[in-house]
Amino acid sequence: MKIKINISNKSTVIETEEGLSLKKILERKEPSLLDKYAVAWCDEKLIDFHTPVREEGEYFLLSLNDERSMKAMWHTTSHIMAQAVKRLYKVNLAIGPAIKDGFYYDIDTQTPFTDEDLNKISKEMKKIIESNYPIEYESITKKNAKEIFADNKFKLELIQEIEDEQVSIYKQGGFIDLCKGPHLLSTGKVSAFKLLSVAGSYWRGDEHRESLQRIYGISYSNKESLNEYLYRYEEAKKRDHRKLGRELDLFNIYEDVGAGLVVWHPKGATIREVIEEFWKKEHIKRGYEIIRTPHIAKSKLWKISGHYDYYLENMYTFKVDNEEYVLKPMNCPYHILVYNSDIRSYRDLPIRYAELGTVYRNERSGVLHGMLRVRGFTMDDGHIFCREDQVTDEIGKVLDFAFDMIKTFGYKDFEVHLSVRDPEHKEDYAGNDKEWEKAEGALIETLNERNIEYERKEGEAVFYGPKIDIKIKDALGREWQGPTIQFDFNLPGRFKMKYIGEDGNEHPVYMIHRALLGSLERFVGGLIEHYNGNFPLWLAPTQIRVLTVTDKGNEFAKEMYEKLKMNGFRCELDLKNAKLSKKIRDSEIQKIPYIFIIGAKEVESETISLRHHLEGDIGSFSIKEVLTHIKGELNREVTYI
RNA sequence: GCCCAUGUAGCUCAGUGGUAGAGCGCAUCCUUGGUAAGGAUGAGGUCACCGGUUCAAGCCCGGUCGUGGGCUCCA
Numbered sequence: 001m002k003i004k005i006n007i008s009n010k011s012t013v014i015e016t017e018e019g020l021s022l023k024k025i026l027e028r029k030e031p032s033l034l035d036k037y038a039v040a041w042c043d044e045k046l047i048d049f050h051t052p053v054r055e056e057g058e059y060f061l062l063s064l065n066d067e068r069s070m071k072a073m074w075h076t077t078s079h080i081m082a083q084a085v086k087r088l089y090k091v092n093l094a095i096g097p098a099i100k101d102g103f104y105y106d107i108d109t110q111t112p113f114t115d116e117d118l119n120k121i122s123k124e125m126k127k128i129i130e131s132n133y134p135i136e137y138e139s140i141t142k143k144n145a146k147e148i149f150a151d152n153k154f155k156l157e158l159i160q161e162i163e164d165e166q167v168s169i170y171k172q173g174g175f176i177d178l179c180k181g182p183h184l185l186s187t188g189k190v191s192a193f194k195l196l197s198v199a200g201s202y203w204r205g206d207e208h209r210e211s212l213q214r215i216y217g218i219s220y221s222n223k224e225s226l227n228e229y230l231y232r233y234e235e236a237k238k239r240d241h242r243k244l245g246r247e248l249d250l251f252n253i254y255e256d257v258g259a260g261l262v263v264w265h266p267k268g269a270t271i272r273e274v275i276e277e278f279w280k281k282e283h284i285k286r287g288y289e290i291i292r293t294p295h296i297a298k299s300k301l302w303k304i305s306g307h308y309d310y311y312l313e314n315m316y317t318f319k320v321d322n323e324e325y326v327l328k329p330m331n332c333p334y335h336i337l338v339y340n341s342d343i344r345s346y347r348d349l350p351i352r353y354a355e356l357g358t359v360y361r362n363e364r365s366g367v368l369h370g371m372l373r374v375r376g377f378t379m380d381d382g383h384i385f386c387r388e389d390q391v392t393d394e395i396g397k398v399l400d401f402a403f404d405m406i407k408t409f410g411y412k413d414f415e416v417h418l419s420v421r422d423p424e425h426k427e428d429y430a431g432n433d434k435e436w437e438k439a440e441g442a443l444i445e446t447l448n449e450r451n452i453e454y455e456r457k458e459g460e461a462v463f464y465g466p467k468i469d470i471k472i473k474d475a476l477g478r479e480w481q482g483p484t485i486q487f488d489f490n491l492p493g494r495f496k497m498k499y500i501g502e503d504g505n506e507h508p509v510y511m512i513h514r515a516l517l518g519s520l521e522r523f524v525g526g527l528i529e530h531y532n533g534n535f536p537l538w539l540a541p542t543q544i545r546v547l548t549v550t551d552k553g554n555e556f557a558k559e560m561y562e563k564l565k566m567n568g569f570r571c572e573l574d575l576k577n578a579k580l581s582k583k584i585r586d587s588e589i590q591k592i593p594y595i596f597i598i599g600a601k602e603v604e605s606e607t608i609s610l611r612h613h614l615e616g617d618i619g620s621f622s623i624k625e626v627l628t629h630i631k632g633e634l635n636r637e638v639t640y641i
Numbered sequence: 642g643c644c645c646a647u648g649u650a651g652c653u654c655a656g657u658g659g660u661a662g663a664g665c666g667c668a669u670c671c672u673u674g675g676u677a678a679g680g681a682u683g684a685g686g687u688c689a690c691c692g693g694u695u696c697a698a699g700c701c702c703g704g705u706c707g708u709g710g711g712c713u714c715c716a
Contacts, residue, residue, distance in 0.1 A: 550674060582674095595676085
């Protein structure tokens, strides 16, 4: 068998027998390579130096500086941690994979781990790393594995589920774990690690099964990378929307109001107000009609829509007289009623309704999180009702709208997911083949037309129709749920929606749900973190603060403040008896975009000394110049289209 | 919902059973200063809530509510 070994983009062909590990192959060729490289990359997959090579192909050797090798680094560190835990405590190990950032291990123990335990475990891990145990791979039979792990019900369960007759184990200094790898060559390769946190978890994520203790950690091949990671971790914490929300006085959640219910303070409400205004204007431009619907409706409505049957546990219900009502968890049934309020002709379609509709859902208490996961939120909801021949065009319009919208808020990177039904279980979905094919075709066509790359997710569709989800990436590269466009083959039937065609007959209506921002709560929460509280001028709750050097500037400052207000700016006046540097600091902490500084010089020459939040002192300008400059910046933001 | 942690002044936090603390913020006064913290004085707390143990509870115990980290990234 011949394989290619690629070292820094130079490929050499090697003749070798099948089933040798890369370690053996490289040892024969050039043993020093085993010091420089840690794992290999082949066919978009990570392959460690232990696993037998059975396929011909090109193997790219990766050093530990390559990001792709981190999975092996983390997995190995997870084993080192497990070994340390086993040495220190009498516990059973469950499962310990590498994850997106680092690793964890789930451990079955009666007593939860404390910070002190983490220190002890860390010390033991250091010993294991210093001992530099070689890591060995072995492929054994399931029967054999069951004997080795006889006293560990978790591993036994995992072995039972493996389809192969052979399973792989990895060993290091007397420690054995059932594992499919990949791993580094020895424990000494891990040179910097940190155990980050302990949390509870369930065996296989199932709340009905054993409750376990999970330890999270991160590791790198050098101290600098670890410090860099920890620095980024701290930075992300600093821009947490809950922290900034308090510091900038944007919103609060009150115990007396209830968990998951956001109260918008004036500054937060201003941001929301600006977004809503922009949102409405854009919708009207694009042919939507804005409607408003009540917060509650009789159970009957939710029985027709089906929510009463499959969504009941998330709904708040209550009685008025003898009638049961529901606090609305969705807006769609109302929109359909509006559609059905008249006989619709093919000429009327498409009909597009939009609503900033506040809905309430009873989320489990443990999942609530700041503004990002709440119980009451305002959806930027919209429904499009159209004919079959309009579907492609409508999807295209929504897609363009969605991208315009999120780009306005400074999001530049996206990932697009197309969720379609599971071809094996077509019977689990509402709608017929023709509808699904038409809808999927329209989604794919519009994505292709725009050269948008997307990931196809088989079986990820909701039961009532296929959808496109746009994931947006923020300034720190974190992913957020963005716009979503979903077909619905369920509700039109339940509500007997139809239109009268050119032929005078009734025809079925295609219904599309779409949300561009998602919910205002989550969207603004995300925006706070994305901008780190440094909102662009058009969104900033306070745009300009006018402040004086001494009280000799008070009168002119008041005059300027009034002038700014008359010109529609959101501004504040600081006449406090404090030093200039102190007032500037106060304003900077509040992340206010512009500061007007007024001292004796300015009063004398009728000018403004202008300071920008992220740039510092800009210089002196006449009032007219300043207003033109700032208005220009506003206009740039709003007229992006 | 479950596991663990946690709740003290508007904010950030100290306080291991014996009279409730600091810094920031706020108010008043002094200071009139030029691009990120001038000084002094003062106000501000039912230590989340309910119950228990104790001569005595912010602290120990139980419950409730809230908050935080997690709860399939699959050997």
